[in-house]
Amino acid sequence: MRIRAFRRLWAVLSLSALGDWLGLLATSTFAAAQVDNSLAKGAAFGTVIAVRLLPALILGPMAGVLADRFDRRFTMAVCDVIRFVFFLSIPLATLFTDNPALVIGWAAVATFVIEAVAMLWTPAKEAAVPNLVPRARLEATNQLSLATTYGVTPVAAALLLAGLNSLLGQWDVPEWAEATDVALYFNALTFLANALIVFFLIPEISGRAAATGPGERKPGMLREFLEGWKFVGQTPLVRGLVLGILGAFAGGGVVVGTANLYARELYGGDAAFFLLFATLFIGLAGGIVAGPRLVGALSRRRWFGLSIILAAGSVIVLALAPQLAFAVTATLFVGAGAGMAFLSGTTLLGGEVDDEVRGRAFAVVQTGVRVVLMFTIALSSTLVGAGGRPTFDLGPFTVELSTTRILLIVAGVCGVMAGAGALKQMDDKHGVPLLADLWASVRGRPLVKAEPKPVRGLFLVFEGGDGAGKSTQVNLLADALRRAGRDVVVTREPGATTAGAQIRRLLLEGEAVAPRAEALLYAADRAHHVTTVVRPALDRGAVVISDRYVDSSLAYQGAGRTLPVQEVAWLSDWATGGLKPDLVVLLDLDPAVGLRRALSRSGGADLLESESLAFHERVRYQFLDLAANDSGRYLVLDAEREPEHVASVVLERVVELLPAPDRFQRRSDDRVT
Structure with a gap:
């Protein structure tokens, strides 16, 4: 935080994260408020959420090319101005039409555009951070950024929206000043402030304009796109990172998607569901904040693979948990493993990937995380809802199977395999015993990788x-x-x-x-x-x-x-x-x-x-x-x-x-x- 450029970028990140979470909550609530039928409310809410996934599917792979192709400061400022305009347009739509379908439709269109530019803004920001701080401080930088994005701002957004509902609910305010409308107005202003800060106060973010020399022509976008994916596929580090992060978030998505029915199987109801959901994010924040202290001097490549295995193994334990207390503990470790994997993976990407392709690497991870998370949540919730708890009559006794637990076990096993695969591809200390190295690293004395032994003497x-x-x-x-x-x-x-x-x-x-x-x-x-x-x-x-x-x-x-x-x-x-x-x-x-x-x-x-x-x-x-x-x-x-x-x-x-x-x-x- 003593580095001025990063301090200002962190302020932008905080506002942007608050805007993203507040926008997600406010836009979904705004769309649901336009109709009265409960089924229609659910459909409207779900439609806005689903629309947030589409840009990742359609534009995600190209976002990294654009982030690497253009000046990052200009890219981020333009993206924030676009988000300001479209967030502002959502509540203003009610001034031009009373048709709920049109209002909800416009909210979906605006959400698509907002999410599309966010797909471009994020890799540009992530690729710029390693150029602003010393390499030795990159992990601490990512800790601060991820804790802000996934720990502080979601809670702040929920409290802000709840506070506006409570405050404005006491007064007779016009329709354009409802709590969700005011939240969207405020949200729009945060992105305008971001654009001004980035463009006028953080010139250090710029740097991609010098990627080509005088008189040189930039390669075409298609070629840059193919080169980026070729780099990801042929580089063991990045390939292992992508495999591991997607495996971790797939496991997290299955936990979220099955949590509701799983909580009922533990006779906990909605209260147990909210407890498990909150515990997952508490674990995520805990892994991000406390992870580096816990593993000490362990190689960050090894830490990444072990974090994936921890998260996936905890999913298996969660599937076998007989009581809610065991389930809460396992869920905490699922979140902690995912948080540590995300932190170590982000740090490795920022520190070991060249600046020229860093944006594309981050875009691949960002796209994969969003798609996998949303897909696994939707698929797992559908499967457990359709599967139920089938009962098999075996004569003297009957056996009742839980689709929820079976799905969690499958997800956990697949996650462990993904973590092991990532560890195998990325391990930078081949030949050094893993568990012994972990134990020695926790005590501050990691085992040393032996130099190649001479073969002749x-x-x-x-x-x-x-x-x-x-x-x-x-x-x-x-x-x-x-x-x-x-x-x-x-x-x-x-x-x-x-x-x-x-x-x-x-x-x-x-x-x-x-x-x-x-x-x-x-x-x-x-x-x-x-x-x-x-x-x-x-x-x-x-x-x-x-x-x-x-x-x-x-x-x-x-x-x-x-x-x-x-x-x-x-x-x-x-x-x-x-x-x-x-x-x-x-x-x-x-x-x-x-x-x-x-x-x-x-x-x-x-x-x-x-x-x-x-x-x-x-x-x-x-x-x-x-x-x-x-x-x-x-x-x-x-x-x-x-x-x-x-x-x-x-x-x-x-x-x-x-x-x-x-x-x-x-x-x-x-x-x-």
């Missing part, structure tokens, strides 16, 4: 406590592989690089640092080490042998320093890009023996070696736990055995990992060829 790591003989075994293995003609790179952590050597001195020779600082320094060394030494060597097909790697941090900083092991693992995983060794050789040794070896070899203890025996015992058991949890990738050896025997076993295991053409055989005299 072999990455071997030696781990173990101090004095276990890692350096000796590293050198013995390296010598054996080099004699066999292999390209071998021997390295260590920390200290394999110039920067790493400085970090090593800080960690082992300088003043002791806090445990968290120590973990961060090891991660910094590891990130630089992997990027500059390990990956380049693996990429050229070398065998990389490292003295210590990630497991040392898990053991020393995790178990030894008693830091949360999962946090240390996440930090190391992020630092290495998910690079894992092909084999970890764990040299297991009693810490007391290992420390005596280390002290006799070096003559003095570094900061880690000087820690207590209990510290080193925790380190040892953590190493053993890690090996037990991933035994296929570990080779655990007794480090008290003769070094030559240990080296022989290690070499035998490494031979199995080498590519077939490069393997070498051992002769009876134990020489390597």
